[in-house]
Amino acid sequence: MERRLSTILFADVVGYTRLMGEDEAGTLAALNAFRKEVFEPRITGVGGTIIKRMGDGWIARFDNVSSAVSCAIEIQKSLLGHASLKLRVAVHIGDVTFQEDDIYGDGINVAARIEATAKPGQVVISDMVYHSLDSHTAQIFTGGESLQLKNVSRSVAVWRWPAELSIENQISDHIQTPVPAAPLSEKPxxxxxxxxxxxxxxxxxxxxxxxxxxxxxxxxxxxxxxxxxxxxxxxxxxxxxxxxxxxxxxxxxxxxxxxxxxxxxxxxxxxxxxxxxxxxxxxxxxxxxxxxxxxxxxxxx
Known part of the structure; x- marks a missing residue:
């Protein structure tokens, strides 16, 4: 068991249960392609580590705060205009405990809670993350409102990117196009x-x-x-x-x-x-x- 201060990225798929109900095969194929081609390569490419995979999301750890935030933004940009997949992403710095293949602690709880406040397509960061960023990166985030989160004893200030979703994203949230299932690979x-x-x-x-x-x-x-x-x-x-x-x-x-x-x-x-x-x-x-x-x-x- 190991406890340390870490930068945590928490992401989940918006409307996962609904998507699975409408087109299970297509959703799994789209998620699998996104995971292999975009999400996980982006995480590991800037020094991040995937700590945990859930059916509808991921938890990753970074040694560098700026890398985590930049990675989160690039991941969201990669999904702009996607017909069905939308993510909520949060970045937080907090104490976490690593035990075998699992991770838990106050840092995880806060990351999950602020992630739930994000709109589809947004990246939210805690005040600790915000004040760790250089001025150039910090200026693209807006907000700073103080939230009282469930099962968190203290209030947490939250900052958001982008401030408002584009009209394209708002419309596409209500229009779902089934994603065809990817065929099994033809090469070995x-x-x-x-x-x-x-x-x-x-x-x-x-x-x-x-x-x-x-x-x-x-x-x-x-x-x-x-x-x-x-x-x-x-x-x-x-x-x-x-x-x-x-x-x-x-x-x-x-x-x-x-x-x-x-x-x-x-x-x-x-x-x-x-x-x-x-x-x-x-x-x-x-x-x-x-x-x-x-x-x-x-x-x-």
Whole structure:
């Protein structure tokens, strides 16, 4: 468990439940494309880290306040004129606690609360963020109104960009055009799901996760093969999933899944490759080895 002061970016999709009800396949395809092509590359491209993914949003952490704010604005600009996808984005500086793959604390609570006050297409920032910006960046934000947020003991001043939404955005909020589902990739593409820990001790999760991560790293070096990043495939950790749905969500043709059982100095790894179109098994294998041979097993897979 680690506690520290961090710059937090909180974003969610406006009207996610409604969009899913109207066109689930199209919404998932649009979100997946936006996530892979715009949102996450923009975050990581300026030094940010995706901390948590929800079905309708993200939490990211930055070491630099200006980078977080500039990134938030660029993400919103990328969606100008989009027929259906709209985001609310907030940036806040606060104390957060990191524990394994989760994050919580007062900083997260405040970020979530001020994000809820944003209009679709807006970026909102707290007063602490505002006063950390250079004058050139700060001047594009307006507001500064003090809000009493739910379950937050103190009032928080909030600043907004842009001050008012364009007529185009206001109209498009009420007009939804279904987004066609993206087809499965025609070129070889694969997602490696986190291998299940079949050992008696839950603390061996790190071992099975390491196996999956090393396999991802190894096959990502193969030319002509698209490999989904670890951060995306690991969102399915611990969940019962339907492989065709995973392939559709991630836009891949194949999924590699498996399990790891460690006992003493012996390890058993099972792996199977599944076709996302048919749901059929393309390949499967079981490896029983000594721990000292673990890297050889990864190479074999």
């Amino acid at each position: 593409s694969i997602a490696v799901l986190p291998f299940d820990n079949m050992s008696a001790h839950p603390d061996q999760d790190y071992f099975s996760d390491g196996i999956s991560e090393d396999i991802i790293s190894a096959i990502s070096r193969l030319p002509g093969l698209t490999v989904i990043a670890r951060n995306s495939s690991f969102t399915y950790k611990g969940r019962a999933v339907m492989i065709p749905e995973v392939c559709r969500d991630l836009g891949v043709r194949y999924v590699l899944e498996g399990s790891v059982r460690k006992a003493g100095q012996r390890v058993r790894i099972t792996a199977q490759l599944i076709d996302g179109r048919s749901g059929g098994h393309v390949w499967g294998e079981r490896y029983d080895r000594d721990l000292e041979d673990i890297f050889a097993v990864q190479d074999d897979v």
